[in-house]
Amino acid sequence: MDSLAIDIFIRCKEGDRGAFRAVVQNYQRLVFSLSIKMLADEDEAKDIVQETFIRVWQSIDSYDVRRSFATWIYAIASRLCLDRIKSKKHTAPLPQDELALQQFASEADNERSLENREYVAIVQALTEKLSPKQRLVFTLCQLEGLSSDEVEQITGLNARQVKSNLYEARQTIREQLKNLGYE
Amino acid sequence: MNSADEIIERFSRQQPTLDNPDLLTDSIMRNLPDRRPRTAKLSPLLLVLRVASSVAATWFIGLYIFINMPSESLPTQESYVHNNARNSDTQLCGTVKVMFAKFQVINSLNADNQRAGFSMIKFDSNAENQFISTCTQLNILRHEN
Numbered sequence: 001m002d003s004l005a006i007d008i009f010i011r012c013k014e015g016d017r018g019a020f021r022a023v024v025q026n027y028q029r030l031v032f033s034l035s036i037k038m039l040a041d042e043d044e045a046k047d048i049v050q051e052t053f054i055r056v057w058q059s060i061d062s063y064d065v066r067r068s069f070a071t072w073i074y075a076i077a078s079r080l081c082l083d084r085i086k087s088k089k090h091t092a093p094l095p096q097d098e099l100a101l102q103q104f105a106s107e108a109d110n111e112r113s114l115e116n117r118e119y120v121a122i123v124q125a126l127t128e129k130l131s132p133k134q135r136l137v138f139t140l141c142q143l144e145g146l147s148s149d150e151v152e153q154i155t156g157l158n159a160r161q162v163k164s165n166l167y168e169a170r171q172t173i174r175e176q177l178k179n180l181g182y183e
Numbered sequence: 184m185n186s187a188d189e190i191i192e193r194f195s196r197q198q199p200t201l202d203n204p205d206l207l208t209d210s211i212m213r214n215l216p217d218r219r220p221r222t223a224k225l226s227p228l229l230l231v232l233r234v235a236s237s238v239a240a241t242w243f244i245g246l247y248i249f250i251n252m253p254s255e256s257l258p259t260q261e262s263y264v265h266n267n268a269r270n271s272d273t274q275l276c277g278t279v280k281v282m283f284a285k286f287q288v289i290n291s292l293n294a295d296n297q298r299a300g301f302s303m304i305k306f307d308s309n310a311e312n313q314f315i316s317t318c319t320q321l322n323i324l325r326h327e328n
Contacts, residue, residue, distance in 0.1 A: 015218050024208050029201050036199045046207060053211045057218070105190045119199045126194070142195050170191070177187040 006065050013060050020060075023069075024053050030070060031077045037139045038081040040124040042116050048084065052077045074146075075154045078136055085132045093125045098180065101125040105182050129172050137162055138169035 011019035031052045035045035055076050056063075063072055100121035104114070114122070127135050133155075140151045141162070151162050177183075201207065 017212065017215065020215070021208065021212055024211050025204070028204060028207055028211070032201045032207075033199055042199075049207060050211050050214060054215060057215050104194065110193060113200075114197050116199050116202075119197060122194060126191075142191065145195070173191060174187040177190060182187050182190055 005069070009060070009063065009065050009069065012057075013063075020057060023056075027070070027073055028053070031073060034074060034077050034139065034144060035081055036116070036120065037123055037143050038078075038135060039084060040120050040127070042120060044084065048077060048080050051080050055080070068150075071150055071153050074140070074144075074150075078140075078154055082132050082136060085135070091124075093128050094121075097121040097125040102180060105177070105180070126173050126176060127169075129176060130169050133157075134165050134169040134172070137165040138173070141166050142170075 008019045008022055012023060028049055031049045032045055035048040035052075036042060039045055039048065052073065056073060059076075063069070100118050104118070104122055127138065130138060136155060137151060137157070140146045140154060141148070146154070148159060148162055151157070152159060155162070157165070
């Protein structure tokens, strides 16, 4: 972490809201990205972004500036997402979710960016059969592109648990795609 | 047709977009609570000292109450003094017997004026009789009160 970032976090610890605003602007996309992938709901993802930054603000004193802030904030957001998943009722994917997935899988244009509505539908269709832990590990490793070490720090799982959860998640998703005709 | 792994890989390269990030930032900043000052952690030594001093204080208060509690066995002690003074060993001189009796009575009575009354006793050879009569008198006065 560079000295400017350290200075910003020190100011945040001192209660400087201006400095904290800079932190929010810098990291809200990261938290939103994780939340929408975990919850497959844009509004709930924005709620989690709010909750995460409130938690960060309240507990910034416990943040060690020598550690990665991204890892720390990922850990807070992950816990909030898991709590949200456990508290809400399981929703089966809608027919249009599977349709969105089929459309994406069959598309010739690989470079087209998905709209959030499409993105959420595909995530829902792909991950609906995963356990919360598998979903978290799959999201962090596969969709967020984090290293195994980072995922271990964020989730508190050991290397073997991360590996097995990722393997199980991939197998389940492959099975899901196989049922839709993609092998 | 794409294989399952290809679809997963292709989807991994997609990212959701955050519309109106400034709006979300403003909303977060508006909802930030006031920071609560951190409460300093108490050291274990301080905690032990707190507990020890509480126990000691309770013990001393209990002792104070016990010492100052009116003794229900006072008449018995007074009669003991009376008998003790009368039937004491003849080898003891009168002064010692009076001092002993006085010690017993002062221990059993806690009213300052009664103590002051005993200080008037003279330690001469006739003190025994004087003391016995004073004790008897006090005993009567006490029962009257």
